[in-house]
Amino acid sequence: MPELPEVETMVRGLRPALEGRTIRSLEVVDDHLLANCEAPALELKARGALVSAVHRRGKWVVIELAPPRGIIVIQPRMTGAFYLVDSELARHIRLTLSMSGPGPYPKVHYNDPRRLGRIAWYAGPEEAEAAFSKSHGPDALVITADDLAARLARTARPIKPTLLDQKVLAGIGNIYADEVLHRSGIHPERPSHAIDRPAVGRMHRAIGEVLAEAIEAEGSSFDAGYRTVLGLEGGFLAVNHVYARGGEPCKTCETPIVRARIAGLIGRSTHYCPACQPPAGITPTPESPTLRRRPPRSARDPGPGGG
Numbered sequence: 001m002p003e004l005p006e007v008e009t010m011v012r013g014l015r016p017a018l019e020g021r022t023i024r025s026l027e028v029v030d031d032h033l034l035a036n037c038e039a040p041a042l043e044l045k046a047r048g049a050l051v052s053a054v055h056r057r058g059k060w061v062v063i064e065l066a067p068p069r070g071i072i073v074i075q076p077r078m079t080g081a082f083y084l085v086d087s088e089l090a091r092h093i094r095l096t097l098s099m100s101g102p103g104p105y106p107k108v109h110y111n112d113p114r115r116l117g118r119i120a121w122y123a124g125p126e127e128a129e130a131a132f133s134k135s136h137g138p139d140a141l142v143i144t145a146d147d148l149a150a151r152l153a154r155t156a157r158p159i160k161p162t163l164l165d166q167k168v169l170a171g172i173g174n175i176y177a178d179e180v181l182h183r184s185g186i187h188p189e190r191p192s193h194a195i196d197r198p199a200v201g202r203m204h205r206a207i208g209e210v211l212a213e214a215i216e217a218e219g220s221s222f223d224a225g226y227r228t229v230l231g232l233e234g235g236f237l238a239v240n241h242v243y244a245r246g247g248e249p250c251k252t253c254e255t256p257i258v259r260a261r262i263a264g265l266i267g268r269s270t271h272y273c274p275a276c277q278p279p280a281g282i283t284p285t286p287e288s289p290t291l292r293r294r295p296p297r298s299a300r301d302p303g304p305g306g307g
């Protein structure tokens with residue numbers, strides 16, 4: 001499912017097709033996804049509108065139309081994706097934007113096989129911001145370490161489901177929560193309020209690093225899931241450390257990665273290294289794997305013929 005890096009990649013891919021260009025027409029193919037507007041009204045608002053900006057808030061794609069046309073928000077949620085090109089995966093188009101004038105991408109399709117995404121319209125930035133704030137904490141790339149520490153101090157829930165709670169911080173899902181906790185050496189079942197301030201600092205730094213590396217890799221793809229706007233797979237799962245690597249040796253210490261179900265998370269697996277991420281009560285010592293880790297492998301390492 002698209003998390004912050006996938007949605008950020010979508011937004012960056014959409015900008016050349018949308019920003020500064022005029023929408024000739026918007027077609028709602030499936031009004032099941034419309035959250036707070038009717039198809040004819042949305043089509044009328046968008047027709048002839050200039051797209052002034054495209055950006056991301058948490059896992060929202062925000063398409064700003066020049067005033068007074070309002071703001072279109074699309075949440076891809078489980079299976080939503082945007083396509084600027086023909087793709088064999090784009091068989092479930094729910095909305096299409098046709099753009100005016102010359103440009104490499106005449107159409108922008110929003111595709112969503114399971115129809116779990118959501119399309120909304122807001123009158124302006126304040127209304128969109130108010131709607132976001134009602135159901136979301138700060139964006140994971142914006143939150144400060146102090147704010148994160150204060151939010152974690154308020155809950156005894158295990159840290160993994162807390163990181164997935166969009167009201168605590170927005171943008172992190174199952175893949176990146178596992179990677180962040182591994183990088184910061186924190187067991188996924190540690191009670192959130194029991195994580196001390198230095199460890200919260202490590203986690204905050206890990207959030208920034210992991211998300212930046214995933215954005216650089218254009219996100220994570222497996223099966224017929226997420227693709228970029230050009231129909232390409234994201235590359236993060238070729239370089240990540242724990243997610244979907246159950247049984248493989250930890251890249252830091254070579255202990256086999258554990259794949260487990262943990263309390264508070266239904267239907268989702270958690271992956272962690274039992275040595276790098278000791279359970280509650282065991283503090284890593286200077287000899288522990290966490291503190292003598294090798295630098296992580298990175299997509300930027302020059303491989304054979306790469307650079």
Ligand SMILES: [Zn+2]
Nearest residue numbers: 250253273276
């Ligand atoms: Zn390890």
